[in-house]
Amino acid sequence: MPNEISTEQIKRVLCSGCTTHCGLLVKIKDGQIVSIKGDPSDPLTRGHICEKGMAAPKLLYHRERLKYPLKRTGERGEGKWTRISWKQAIDEIAKKIEEIKRKYGPEAIALIHGSSPRYAEYIQRRFMNLLGSPNVFSSASQVCWDNTAIIECITYGWMAYGDIEHTQCIVEWGSNPACSHLPRWRSILKAKKRGAKLIVIDPRLTKTAAKADIWLQIRPGTDCALALGWLNVIINEELYDKDFVKNWTIGFEKLKERVQEYPPEKVSEITHIPAEKIRESARIYATTKPAIISWGVSLDHIGKNASQAIRARAILRAITGNLDVRGGEILCGLHPRIISETEIEENEKLSKEQKEKLLGTKRFKLLSWNLYDQINKYAKKVGYRAAIPSYSLVNAHTPTVWRAIITGEPYPVKAVICQDSNPLLTCANTKLVYRAIKELELFVVHDIFMTPTAMLADYALPAVTWLERSHMDHGVAGNYVKTGEKVIEPMWECRTDFDFLRELGIKLGQEWPWKNLEELYEYRLKPLGYSWKDFVTKIRWDVPPFEYKRYEKRGFATPSGKVEIYSTILEKLGYDPLPKYEEPAESPISASEKSKKHSLVLITGGRLKCFHHSEGRQIDMLRKIHPEPLVQIHPKTAEKLGIKDGDWVWIETHLGKIKQKTKVDPGVPLNIVHAEHGWWFPEKPGEEPTLYGLWESNINVIIDDNPDKCDPMIGS
Ligand code: SF4
CATH class of the missing domain: 3.30.200.210 (Phosphorylase Kinase; domain 1)
Incomplete structure (x- = not known):
């Protein structure tokens, strides 16, 4: 041999x-x-x-991976499954979808995805557009990215992308890149070495805040007031870019009037940041040129006042002259030559009538397809290849979808396809999400592992890890394209998102011209003149140089062609066209009597370096680094409550209670606790009632998603 x-x-x-x-x-x-x-x-x-x-x-190589398609044989959550073929799974799912579509209309079928970058949201969007349903949603949409993208598009036509390599001042507004984005953190440290200033706004003394030149320890949820306070200082001290404001904005005088309501002393009372620090930080930001305010999800998260806070942040960038300049915030559009994700989505295939049925759009008007179509029109008018893909701007309102499933209002939702998402962990109000899933006629989960959510599925289908899939990362805010090879062929019977949706789509009569992801990528790269194989193995990335001040030639992609400090779109929709502060819905000042009996303020969502949201808890190597959920409590608060470092404590709100382990930490304010998100325990029994420890430490069990407390424009 x-x-x-x-x-x-x-x-x-x-x-x-x-x-x-x-x-x-x-x-x-x-x-x-x-x-x-x-x-x-x-x-x-x-x-x-x-x-x-x-x-x-x-x-x-994890032994617990989902390896074959499974069909439920017992009650939902009982953990009784039988192995079936992919063909049987596709045939049966397609048959049920057709039945629901006939009976209730295509809008009765929804698709939820997670924030995992393994999956291409434009492929999911294409599938749903061709199916005729507008109801794509996610645990993240209205609390991560969508609201920033929408607000920035209506204010200056695109999402700003910080040119960190050339900047002199960085504002990290509620973000902690030392934990959540290490390449950016490295760039920040490099920038600091060359003398750039770092301002960090965060209630917690994070690793990023510890390196700041100025740390503003803000009261949670009061960010809009701080931004208005900065605008007050910058406008009254005439620190803004007068030429830019005169030539390229509308509504400055009205803003000037509005910000008089927010002198630093008043803002100090609201935010608990000393007035002098508000003045000092505003001056540094406005006079250190160029400057950037990095995107982070914190403002997307704050609920009731999120959109106005994001508006105020956008206006700060504009009036200080930092838009579209080297070292500032670039409005670069999509990569100009490759076929964009927007084009693959085929948004025009979804009829106007179906678009109007998007859940939540009647109440939260910035979520509408009508607005997306306007944004698209203005983007094309100023020469962008296409608008930001619809998956980034127009999604069903997540709390409204769960309620529609339970109540049948405004219309029934009977089926959900869940790709790479674990909404029982990642959506607020777990008990409600659980009830909704139990009501469904069809619940399909496509994921790498059996999760608490997958345990409730009718079909649990095995998904690939990112090592078993080719990748093309097409920047939405940035204009780059990056690619990566598949390392090995999918193991067992695992499939990519594309393969599953394509096959299901074809079974439902949809058109999918590409046989696999590689063919799709090849099609998209064609204008660059490369085959997929050549590009991914020899070229790999294309990062076109920024074109600064492109607005001087083409204007901004807004109705007026200028930065809309006073938003004509918001005015038409009946919202306040200028930013305005509102107290958070569940603060010590505004909380309901029921909530007021609780003595501490709860915040959550701070990132952990070793886990991406609810993922990774079954990886020993990562669990060794961070074995248990931690709640940060100030030493004095802990002492007052008789709690020691390492004690397991109950955390209770009006929705119930969960437990996490105490980390006594002087970096959180006295009356505030920060609890981690995404915690479940794959080592515990999966069947009901345990569901892998779903109810024990999962913060979303006690976080409310009441639409009445959401941001009125977008529903954050
Ligand atoms: S998880 Fe991967 S993509 Fe994310 S920071 Fe780590 S190495 Fe980079």
């Missing part, structure tokens, strides 16, 4: 363990991964790799 020849290969991949998409180099020997490291040639992440990326082989 001849000696076996050992083969070794390096695959150039894009990590999709989080949305950073680091370029990595994976060595395979005899078909097995033997090493994984950062790729220094990645122009954006420059060799970075974190523990999640390092742990990817553990994810790939």
Whole structure:
């Protein structure tokens, strides 16, 4: 017998363990991964790799992965399954979808996705558009990205992308890149070395805040007041860019009048930041040129006042002259030459009548397709290739979808396809989400593991990890394109998002011209003149240089062609066209009598370096780093309550209680506790009632999603 020849290969991949998409180099020997490291040639992440990326082989070869399609045989949540073929799964799911569509209309079928970058949301959107349903939603939509994208589009036509490499002042507004975005953190440290200033706004003394030149310890949810306070200082002290304001904005005088309501002393009372610090930080931001305010999800999260806070942040960028300048915030549009995700979505295939049925759009008017179509029109008018993909701007209102499933109002929703999402962990108000899922006639989950959510499915279908899938990361705010090879073929019977939706779509009579992801990517890259194989193995990324001040030639992609400080779109929709502060819905000042009996303010959502939201809890290597859910409590508060570091404590709101382990930490304010999100325990029994410890430490069990307390424009 001849000696076996050992083969070794390096695959150039894009990590999709989080949305950073680091370029990595994976060595395979005899078909097995033997090493994984950062790729220094990645122009954006420059060799970075974190523990999640390092742990990817553990994810790939994990013994608990879903390996074959499963069909429920017992009651929902009983954990009784039978293995079936993909063909049977597709046939039966398609049959049920057709039946529901006939009986209730296509809008009765919804699709929920997570924030995982493994999955391409434009593919899901295409599937739903061709099905005729507007109801795509996610745990993230209205609390992560969508509201920023919508507000920035109506204010200056695109989403600003910070040119961090050339900036002199960085404002991290409620974000902690030292934990959530390490390549950006490295750029910040580099910028600081060259003398750039760092301002951090955060209730907690995070690792990022600890390095700040100024840390503003803000009272949670009062960000809009702070932004208006900054605007007050910048306008009254004439620190704004007068030429830009005169030539490229509308509504400045009205704003000037509005901000007189927010002198630093009053803002100090609201935010608990000393007035002098408000003045000092506003002056630094306005006079250190160029400056950026990084995007982070904190403002998207704050609920009732989210949209106005995001508006105020956008206006700050504009009036200080930081839009579209080197080292400022670039409105670059999509990559100008590759076929965009927007074009693949085929949004025009969804009829006007169906678009109007998008759940939540009647109440939260900025979620409408009508607005998206306007944004698209203005984007094209100023020469962008297309608008930001619809998946980033127009999604069903998540709390409204769950309520529609339960009540049948405004119309019935009977089926949900859930791709790479764990809404029992990641959507607020877990008890309500649980009730809704139990009501469904069809619930299909496509995921890597059996999760608490998958345990309630009728069909649990095995999904690939990012190592078993080719990737193309097409910047939405940035204009780059990055690609990564598939490392190995899908294991067992796992399938990509594309393969599952394409096959189901074809069964339902849809048109999918590309046989696989690689064919789709090849089609999209065609205008650049490369085959997929050549691009992914030899070229890998294309990052066109920024075009600064493109508005001087074409104007801004807004109705007036200028930055709309006074928003004509908001005015037409009946909303306040200027930013205005409102107290958070559940603060010590505004809370209901029921909530007021609780003595502490609860915040959540701070990122952990080793987990992407609810993922990774079954990876030993990551659990060793962070074994248990932690709640941060100030030492004096802990002492007053008789709590010691390491004690398990109950955290209670009007919705119930959960427990987490105490981390006594002087970095949180006295009356505030911060609890971690995304916690479940894959090592516990999966069947009801345990559902992998769903009810024990999951913060969303006690977080409200009442639409009456949401932001009135977008429903955050
Ligand atoms: S998980 Fe880590 S290595 Fe992977 S993309 Fe995110 S930051 Fe980069």
